Amino acid sequence: MAKTERFEMRLDEASAAAIDAWRDAHMAGASRAQAIRMLIERGLGGAAAAGGPRFSDGEKTLMAFMGDLFRHLGASSARVDAVCRGFATGNHWAADLEMGALYSQASSNASPEDARFVMAVLEMWEVFEAAYDGFSDVQRAYVLGLPGAGARRGREAPEPRMPGFDAVHEPELVRIAEFLVREMRRFERFSRRSLVAAHGGARRDHQARLQFYERLRPALAGRQPSPDEVREFLRVCPSPGAGRDALAERPAEAPVRGFSFQRFGLLAPRINALSRVLTRSAVQFARSEYGLSQVEWLTVTLLGAFQPVSIGELAYHAMLDAGQMSRAVSALTKRGFVVRERSEQDSREAVLTLTPEGEAMRHRLAEAAAARNRHVVGGLAEEELSRVYARLDGFIARARQLVE
Structure with missing residues (x-):
């Protein structure tokens, strides 16, 4: 267990109020002590990264x-x-x-390891995809391990394609890839695709294939990979424990794995556990991509579903008090994601809508949410999943009757 040191901090009223305001905007529901720890961590992180060129x-x-x-x-x-x-x-x-x-390499931190990693991954897949595109149907069938030579792309022999990056656990890689492809116009092959992985896409998966590619690269001078090399590339599996896969790094026999809500026989603990885990994943993505707090993320998500909507109605759907919702809306308005307008039905009331920038952000958040859903529901058929959602909607409606 890491050593800790206890110390006392005395704050004047202005400092305490400023910390509370930051907490309400970025860590709704947290204590002041938790907010101070987060501020210290952010400050130390910024100091550690402050070695490269800075632009005023x-x-x-x-x-x-x-x-x-x-x-x-x-x-x-x-x-x-x-x-x-x-x-x-x-x-x-x-x-x-x-x-x-x-900039010298020693003084610059503007090109981090993540950016070099993403560029290497995109270059690697560009090489192998281009090689596969040039193969005959017989060669494609061989690459994919199909029994016959009559494979058709998109049917029995789907084209191997760069899977994208894991937006749930590694959103920074998605952000870099999208900037390279959409903004800097590099790797045009991927410009019309989603760079968010539907399945897989973890750093360790790409890293395993990069190791194979690095070993093969010297032999590719002046030529493209052969069918045998593409076939071997597609069958590369990540080595256990490679990369920064958060799930893989957990102890195999963690005590929580033996825990089951079945012993309680209650619905609420199950739904609460699922909600907390999914919400935590969503907020991590929203914070790393856009600097949103949990309440701000929830506000953007609900606005996408109910806009134009008043603050009071939005607070009702979020199950928050109007004060918390008002602070979140004010922060989003200042950043240009939300706009207030007069209601057409009641000129005394203001309604909220997302700006074009807010809509673009909501779309990115929705893509990440879809990836999380696919991960959680696994192989459930669409019809079965619709029945599950309908049941949950009914549970929520009846539960509201207990508190209204």
Whole structure:
């Protein structure tokens, strides 16, 4: 067990109020002590990463003006535009990628290991997909281990395709991949696809295939992989414990595995456990991608379903008090994700809707939620899943009668 040290902290009223306000916006329901620990962790994390080039707001503004000047002169502004989009989306490593000659490797942290990893994965799949596309039907059938030579793509012999990245446990990889493909226009092969993995896509899966690719790369000078090499590549399995798979790193015999809610014979503990785990996964993704608190994530999700809607109605659906909901809405409004408008039915009442930026964010959150659903429900048929959802909706409606 790690050593800890107890110390006393005295706060004036202004500092305590500021910490409470930050907690309400980012960690709704947490104690002040938990909020302080989180602030300390964030501060230390920022200090540890503060070794590379930093750009002030003024420098970013000048860079944006340079892009305008280049366009006015008829020169290409693609590199400057890519760097500015990187600043706007939190992908600061784009500056090092586009202008790496300006920064020494020792002083720059703009191109982290994650970015290099994602680029290597995309390059690897580009090589093997291009090779497979050039094979005959007989060769494709052989690659996929089919019995006959008459395999048709999309039917008996589905094309091997880059699976994407795990948006549930490793959202940072999805963010980097989407920025490379959508914004920087690299790896055009993947531009019309979802880069979120429907199944698999964990770092350790890609890492295992990267090891195979690195061993094969010297032999690929001047040629594409052969059917035998593509077949072997597709059959690579991750080694146990490789990568940062959070589930794989847990102890095999954790005491919680023997726990069962069956002994209670109650519905609430089961639903509560499922809700807490899924909510925690969703909030981790929303926080890492957009810096949203749990209440802000819930607000965006519900707005997507009920907009235009008043704060009071939104609070009802979220089962929160109006004060918490109002603070979350104010934070989202300041960031340009939500807009307040007068209701057409009642001019005295304001209703909330998502802005285009808010809709884009909600769409990303929905994609990640769909990936979580696929992971949880496993192989349930669509018809069976619809019956499960209908039953749960009925349970919720009857449970509300107990508290209303």
